[in-house]
Amino acid sequence: MKAVLLSLFIFFGLTVSGQSILGKKLDGSEQGKLLSDYFEELEKSDPIKFFYLPDWIANTKIEQDYSGKTLEYFLEDIFRSTNIEFQLVDDYAVILIKDPSQSILRDRLLNTASQERKKIEPIIIGAPSSGRVGKVTLTGRVADEKSKDPLVGASVIIQDLDDGVTTDIDGNFSISLPIGEHILNVRYFNYEDKVYDVQIYEDGNLNVTLSETPTLLEEIVVTDKAFSNVMGNRGGQTTIKLAEIKRMPSFMGQVDLIRQVQTLPGVTSVGEVATGFNVRGGGVDQNLVLYDGINVFNISHVFGFFSAFNSDALKEVSFYRGGIPAEFGGRVSSVLNISVKEGNFEKWEGNGGIGIVASNFTVGGPIIKDKTSAIISLRSSYSDWLLKKVKTNYQDIQNSSVAFYDASLKLSHLFSNDTKLQFTGYVSQDKFGLPTDTVYRWHNRMGVLRLDHNFNEKLGASVTAGVGSYAYTVEDEEPGNAYELGFGVTYPTFKADFNYNFGNHKVNFGGSSVYYRYNPGSIQPSSDESLVAPQQLDKQNTLENAIYISENFQWQERFNIDLGVRYSMNTAFGAANVYVYDPGLPKDVNSIIDTLSFAKGDKVKSYTGLEPRFSVRYSFTPNASVKAGFNRIYQYTHLISNSAAVAPIDIWQPSNYHFQPQYADQVSIGFFKDFKEKTYETFVEFYYKNIYDLLDFKDGAQLILNDHLETDLLRGNGLAYGFELSIIKSKGRFSGTLNYTYSRSFRETKGNTSEESVNDGEQYPSNFDQPHVFNFNWKYNISKRYFISSNFTYHTGRPISAPTTAYLIDNVPVANFSLRNQYRIPDYHRLDLAFIIEGNHKRKKFWDGTWTISVYNVYGRKNPYTIFFADNGKGVLRPYQMAIIGAAIPSVSYTFKF
Numbered sequence: 001m002k003a004v005l006l007s008l009f010i011f012f013g014l015t016v017s018g019q020s021i022l023g024k025k026l027d028g029s030e031q032g033k034l035l036s037d038y039f040e041e042l043e044k045s046d047p048i049k050f051f052y053l054p055d056w057i058a059n060t061k062i063e064q065d066y067s068g069k070t071l072e073y074f075l076e077d078i079f080r081s082t083n084i085e086f087q088l089v090d091d092y093a094v095i096l097i098k099d100p101s102q103s104i105l106r107d108r109l110l111n112t113a114s115q116e117r118k119k120i121e122p123i124i125i126g127a128p129s130s131g132r133v134g135k136v137t138l139t140g141r142v143a144d145e146k147s148k149d150p151l152v153g154a155s156v157i158i159q160d161l162d163d164g165v166t167t168d169i170d171g172n173f174s175i176s177l178p179i180g181e182h183i184l185n186v187r188y189f190n191y192e193d194k195v196y197d198v199q200i201y202e203d204g205n206l207n208v209t210l211s212e213t214p215t216l217l218e219e220i221v222v223t224d225k226a227f228s229n230v231m232g233n234r235g236g237q238t239t240i241k242l243a244e245i246k247r248m249p250s251f252m253g254q255v256d257l258i259r260q261v262q263t264l265p266g267v268t269s270v271g272e273v274a275t276g277f278n279v280r281g282g283g284v285d286q287n288l289v290l291y292d293g294i295n296v297f298n299i300s301h302v303f304g305f306f307s308a309f310n311s312d313a314l315k316e317v318s319f320y321r322g323g324i325p326a327e328f329g330g331r332v333s334s335v336l337n338i339s340v341k342e343g344n345f346e347k348w349e350g351n352g353g354i355g356i357v358a359s360n361f362t363v364g365g366p367i368i369k370d371k372t373s374a375i376i377s378l379r380s381s382y383s384d385w386l387l388k389k390v391k392t393n394y395q396d397i398q399n400s401s402v403a404f405y406d407a408s409l410k411l412s413h414l415f416s417n418d419t420k421l422q423f424t425g426y427v428s429q430d431k432f433g434l435p436t437d438t439v440y441r442w443h444n445r446m447g448v449l450r451l452d453h454n455f456n457e458k459l460g461a462s463v464t465a466g467v468g469s470y471a472y473t474v475e476d477e478e479p480g481n482a483y484e485l486g487f488g489v490t491y492p493t494f495k496a497d498f499n500y501n502f503g504n505h506k507v508n509f510g511g512s513s514v515y516y517r518y519n520p521g522s523i524q525p526s527s528d529e530s531l532v533a534p535q536q537l538d539k540q541n542t543l544e545n546a547i548y549i550s551e552n553f554q555w556q557e558r559f560n561i562d563l564g565v566r567y568s569m570n571t572a573f574g575a576a577n578v579y580v581y582d583p584g585l586p587k588d589v590n591s592i593i594d595t596l597s598f599a600k601g602d603k604v605k606s607y608t609g610l611e612p613r614f615s616v617r618y619s620f621t622p623n624a625s626v627k628a629g630f631n632r633i634y635q636y637t638h639l640i641s642n643s644a645a646v647a648p649i650d651i652w653q654p655s656n657y658h659f660q661p662q663y664a665d666q667v668s669i670g671f672f673k674d675f676k677e678k679t680y681e682t683f684v685e686f687y688y689k690n691i692y693d694l695l696d697f698k699d700g701a702q703l704i705l706n707d708h709l710e711t712d713l714l715r716g717n718g719l720a721y722g723f724e725l726s727i728i729k730s731k732g733r734f735s736g737t738l739n740y741t742y743s744r745s746f747r748e749t750k751g752n753t754s755e756e757s758v759n760d761g762e763q764y765p766s767n768f769d770q771p772h773v774f775n776f777n778w779k780y781n782i783s784k785r786y787f788i789s790s791n792f793t794y795h796t797g798r799p800i801s802a803p804t805t806a807y808l809i810d811n812v813p814v815a816n817f818s819l820r821n822q823y824r825i826p827d828y829h830r831l832d833l834a835f836i837i838e839g840n841h842k843r844k845k846f847w848d849g850t851w852t853i854s855v856y857n858v859y860g861r862k863n864p865y866t867i868f869f870a871d872n873g874k875g876v877l878r879p880y881q882m883a884i885i886g887a888a889i890p891s892v893s894y895t896f897k898f
Contacts, residue, residue, distance in 0.1 A: 021048055021091050026074055028067035035060040035078065042071075052096035056084060082178055120195045123184075126202030138198075139174045139457050139501055140206040142167050142186060148414070149342045151210060152316035153239040154188040163622070166239075168499075169318070169339055170452060172460065176504040176554060186210065205457045207417075234562065234615045235627035235670040235685050236322025238264055242311055247779060248789050249832035249854045251305065252357045252891045257317060258299060258307040261336065263775040263793065265685070265724035265739045266321050269304075270768050270798050271828075271865045272884040276300065278768040279321050280666075280687055281720025281745030282333030285639030285652070289336045290328075292410075292424040294446045294493055295514075297470035297652065301381075301404040301430055308428045308444065312351055312362040313377035313408040315341040322668040322687060323615040323629035326550040326564030327497060327508060332633045332664035332691060340424050342412045343373030351897035357381055358404075372413045380405040401433040418454040423447070424466075442472035458502055464495040471519075475526065482527035485704070487651050488519040508564075509549040516542045516637070516654055521705045535705055541573040542654040544636055550613065558620075564613035570636040571606045572656040574598030579708060586755045587658075587711045596657075605657045609634035623674040627685075634663045638695045640703050640713070651703065653695070658710040664691040670724075681728040691718035696749045696758060699820075714756055716749030718766065736778030745769040759819040765799040767821065772796045787836040797825040800866070802879070825866065826881075831858040849896040855888055862886035 024046065030038050035057045039050045066074045075086050075094070087095045125138070142154040150171025157164035158177055167173045177200065184196040184206075191210040198206075245260045258277060262269050266280045276284035276299055289296045291309070299308050320328070320335040328335045341364070348365030359382075364375025381404050406428035413421045425447050432440040448466035455461070471488030497510035518540040525532045550564030580594035581587045598604050615629040638659065641650040655661045670685030694716050697703065701712035722743035729735050745768060750761030758764065772795065779789040799821035833855045839848040857863075862883035 021046070022070060022072035022075075022088060024071045026066040026069055026071065028065045030062050030074070031065045033062055035062055038062060047092050048094065049092060050094050050096070053098075056096060056098055082180070120197055122197045123199070123206060125198070125200040125204030125206075135176050135178055135504060136200055137174060137176050137203045137501060137503055138184075138200060138206060139172070139204075140208060141171045142173065142188065142208045142210065143171050144191075145209040145211040146344055146346050148209075148345045149315060151188045151191070152318070152339060154186060154191075154210070156208075157185045157187065159183040159185050169316070169337070170460075170462070172499070174501040174506055203457065234320070234323030234325075234617075235629055235668050235672075235683075236266070236320060236687075238319045238321075240317040240319060242314055242317065245311060246850075246852075246895070247787055247834075247836055248777060249791050249834035249856065250852065250891070250893070251832075251854075251856045252355060252889065254306050254355055254358060254893075255311045255353070256307045257309050257311055257314065257338075261319060263737075263739065263777060263791065264319065264321075265726050266687075266722075266741050266743065267334075268741070268743075268768070268770050268773045268795050270770075272304075272863060276304075279334040280689060280722070281718070281743055281766065281768070282664075282689075282691070283639065283766075283768065285637075286331050286333035286635065286664075287336060288328060288331035288334070289338070291338050291426055291446065292340045292422075292448050293450065293464045293495060294448050294466045294468045295330070295491065296444055296446070296468070297489065298428075298442060298444060301406070301428070302402050302432065306358075306404070308406055309338065310360050310362070310377050310379040310406055310408065312353070312360055313340060313375075315339045322631070322666060322685070323562075323627070324613065324631050324633065325508075325562075326548040326566045326611070326613045327510065329546050329548075329566050329568055329611060329633055330514075330544065330635060330637070332635045332662060340408060340410050340426075341375055341377075342410055342422070343375035345370050345373045345412075345414070349898060351895065353893055353895040355893040356891050364410075367411075370414070372411070374412075375410050377408045378405070379407070402431070404428070404430045420452045422450045422452075424450070437477040439475045439477065440472065441475070443470070445469045459498070459500050461499075462495075462497045464497075465493070467492045477526075479527050479529045480531060482525060482530040483523055483532040484526045485521070485523045486519065487521055489516060489652055491516045504554050506552040507549070508551075509547075511545070511547040513546075514544045516540075516544065518542075518652065518654060520651060520653070520709075523705060537705065537707055538576055540576065540654055540656065542636065542656070543571050543573065545569045558618055560617040560619075562613070562615040566611040566613065568609045568611060568634050568636075569606070570608075570634075570655055570661060572604040572654060573600075574602040574604055575600040576604050576656075578604065578657045579710075586751070586753055587708075589708055589711060592708075605655075607634075607636065607655055607661050609661065609663060623678070625672050626669070627672065628667075628669040630665070630667050632663060632665050634661050636661045638662065640695065640697075640709070653709065659695060659713070660693045660715070662691060662693045662695070664689055664718075666690075679729060679731040681730070682726065684723060684725045686723045687721065689718075689720040691720070694718050694747065694749075696747060698755075698758075714749050714751060714758065716747055716758065718745070718747050719763070720745045733781040734778065735781075736776065739773075739775045741773040742771060743769075743773065744771055762819075764819065765821045767798060769799055769821070770796045785838045787838070789834045789836065791832045792830070794827065794829040797827045797864070799824050825864045828863045830856075830861060830863060832856050833858055847896060847898050849894060852893045852895070853890075854893070855890045857885055857888050860886065860888045 036054065042048055043050065079086065085097045087097060089095060142151045143149060144151060152167060152169055152171060154167045155164055156167065156173045156175060158175065161177065161182065165173050165175045179201055182198045182200065184198045185193055186208045187193040188210055191212050194208060194210060240260060245257065246255050250256060261267055262277050267277050269277050276287065278284060279287060289299050300306065301308055316339045318337045324335055343364030345366050346369060348363065350363035352361035353359060358379055360377065360379035362375065362377040364373065366373050381402065409425040411423040415421065426444065428444045430442050446466060446468035448464060450462060450464045452462050453460065467490065469488065469490040471486065474485040476483050491514050493514045495510065495512040497508065500507045520537045520540055522536040523532060524534050546566055546568040548564065548566040550562060552562045554560055576598045578596040578598065579592045580596060582591040582593050585591040611632045611634060613631045615627065617625050617627045619625045636655045638653045639650055640653045653659060666687060666689040668685055668687040670683055672683040674681050696714045696716050698712050698714060703712065706712060720743065722741060725740045727738045745766040746763045747766045748763045749758035751757045754760065774794040776792045779787055781787055800823050801817050801820050802823040804816055804818050835853045837851040839850060864881040865884045
């Protein structure tokens with residue numbers, strides 16, 4: 001072929017002259033004709049000649065109207081996204097040239113797959129006679145071969161184009177590719193990949209099932225992770241692989257999702273027993289945690305020692321700290337989207353774990369084979385001996401009692417290949433008793449019903465309806481002062497999400513509605529001798545609605561663009577009594593000038609917010625890209641706390657007459673690169689975030705059972721900025737992740753008077769301002785069964801306020817404190833180690849077990865949780881450090897599956 005083309009070039013002198021013939025304007029008569037027929041017409045009417053092999057354009061039909069367009073534009077457009085190019089010679093000869101490199105690459109990929117003994121499945125979609133040119137769209141779903149569960153984050157790669165996508169939360173994918181022959185590779189962690197020899201000539205569908213393999217294939221891990229980060233659409237997005245968490249050191253043998261999240265770039269926590277996590281300078285309340293689509297308010301057991309989620313019940317976890325999709329809203333810092341496992345549709349199977357403080361068990365299987373499945377997961381603690389063994393200076397911890405449990409149930413029914421109905425139930429319960437007869441109890445409850453339906457290959461929908469609740473009580477059992485203090489929130493939820501794929505475009509749209517009913521606080525005497533007076537704050541009701549639409553598309557090959565907008569609305573309803581304050585005075589009980597009364601169902605106050613979202617990825621090569629993004633998010637509920645670490649007795653306050661919603665604007669840009677055939681994956685990402693209308697507390701604020709809460713809270717703004725650096729090695733016996741984050745987080749609360757300001761209105765570090773955060777996780781494969789893993793973490797000590805002077809009044813020391821958060825506690829650092837022994841890797845076996853021997857806080861550092869000041873007996877206030885854990889804590893656990 002090259003010789004023929006060369007002869008043609010020689011024949012025509014190889015002299016390229018003016019481009020006048022390519023400037024010919026088309027009149028629209030070409031539409032609907034075969035390309036070969038139109039070429040013949042042009043040769044008869046104009047001084048032009050086309051040279052090509054007939055097979056190259058056989059049955060190619062001109063679908064569009066090119067009226068007014070030049071012949072050059074027509075040829076470029078008709079052969080775009082094909083391996084055919086054209087060359088003009090002597091202003092009358094148009095020679096079509098077909099690049100053979102793609103066919104050569106395709107043959108080489110097929111030979112490589114064959115040598116690796118991979119099964120190659122031929123797939124033909126459409127027929128060459130369809131005559132279409134340009135690109136077509138391939139959609140489909142990737143699922144587990146046995147359970148039919150969707151595989152979230154699976155890589156669907158067009159190998160000959162070095163391009164691809166990852167599956168969404170339902171295992172669905174959609175990819176645009178040129179018409180013709182391609183090699184498609186579908187990969188997923190710990191599963192055997194599949195190779196397809198695809199001939200595609202029109203839009204089509206391909207459903208893929210993968211079989212799990214017990215042998216850990218490191219190269220699959222590398223491809224999946226690197227592809228997701230370098231070629232993923234957004235920066236600040238991570239898919240957490242639960243299989244990897246189980247091979248890392250754990251505290252007391254409990255595999256913990258939240259501790260794994262805390263090791264990610266841009267994420268930290270304020271202390272050893274802190275509930276939740278802080279993301280890019282944001283508060284704990286600014287993280288949206290979804291469990292099969294429903295919000296979870298408290299995500300920890302035992303004040304943060306353990307996660308409230310049993311990892312064996314989870315299927316996939318996606319984490320967004322930037323580039324948050326338009327479908328999510330209500331929290332301004334991050335989204336942790338947790339998907340729950342489905343039961344196997346073909347056979348019963350189970351797994352579990354036995355630890356020194358708690359055990360868990362999961363079992364699932366078919367109720368009606370291939371139609372209905374169920375799975376249930378249970379976890380419970382044993383006794384109080386854990387706290388008695390913890391070495392700490394805080395004796396109330398050692399002499400306390402603790403108990404917790406959580407349970408999850410999921411039922412799934414397949415009406416057809418296109419319709420599925422699911423029910424998820426979840427409950428978690430904690431009890432923590434102090435030696436002072438004070439008992440804390442808190443719980444989460446939820447039930448979710450979800451219907452998934454694909455109307456056709458392009459349009460699908462998910463409809464979710466559920467209800468969740470969170471509540472706590474504090475009980476004092478001392479007879480003369482016995483009481484029960486309570487708080488709670490219940491929130492029925494409805495969501496409808498649609499996805500529509502056409503050509504190179506993916507459109508998502510939908511809406512949600514959440515009705516919150518808050519019990520902001522109540523106290524009741526719990527014994528006949530109690531002198532406590534009963535009190536019940538007015539209940540608060542709000543309705544939060546939102547609609548959204550987003551579109552993802554590829555532009556000019558190298559650009560991937562995601563545009564979206566969300567419109568949110570929040571309304572507070574009565575019954576309610578609202579106090580009106582003198583506008584010229586600070587809000588105080590003494591400045592109340594009126595009371596507004598709203599009947600049940602009356603609108604008290606409404607807020608709306610427009611939330612634009614934008615993400616773009618530019619790919620220099622398949623191994624290097626730049627990503628940038630912007631998002632604005634509104635948050636209509638606030639966590640009210642005057643401590644750095646969140647406690648179960650903190651309260652959630654909705655936006656209402658006095659409290660405006662907070663909102664944040666975040667911009668980010670990052671560079672992502674793979675090295676040495678994807679052995680190393682790196683990225684650096686910069687971010688800048690402004691947060692508006694934050695609620696802050698006055699010094700000495702009374703937050704619990706305060707009927708005038710607005711008098712103790714102030715409105716301010718926040719600022720956070722920094723960068724995240726990550727280096728990941730996934731190939732070879734030694735693998736690991738090194739994450740470093742530089743992050744600053746500030747607050748500014750400036751009112752009309754000093755009483756309405758913090759730190760005289762000057763900017764000050766937030767409670768969770770930790771400039772330097774470093775995490776290093778690694779794993780060494782001694783063999784296929786034996787592993788050593790470790791985690792080292794370091795972060796700057798958090799800010800505190802400290803007394804600067806003291807004086808005596810009636811021999812009682814009184815302190816003058818510094819401005820807020822002007823000092824810091826010592827830096828935090830900790831090393832954990834684990835040795836893992838896995839069962840045999842035979843394909844067919846009834847039982848597979850793993851032993852994990854772990855040491856938490858190897859060198860026994862007494863990391864300070866806080867600093868407090870006490871009289872040393874001479875009228876002088878002396879600082880003391882309180883360390884929750886001050887010793888190395890070993891543990892042994894055994895996990896199994898059958």
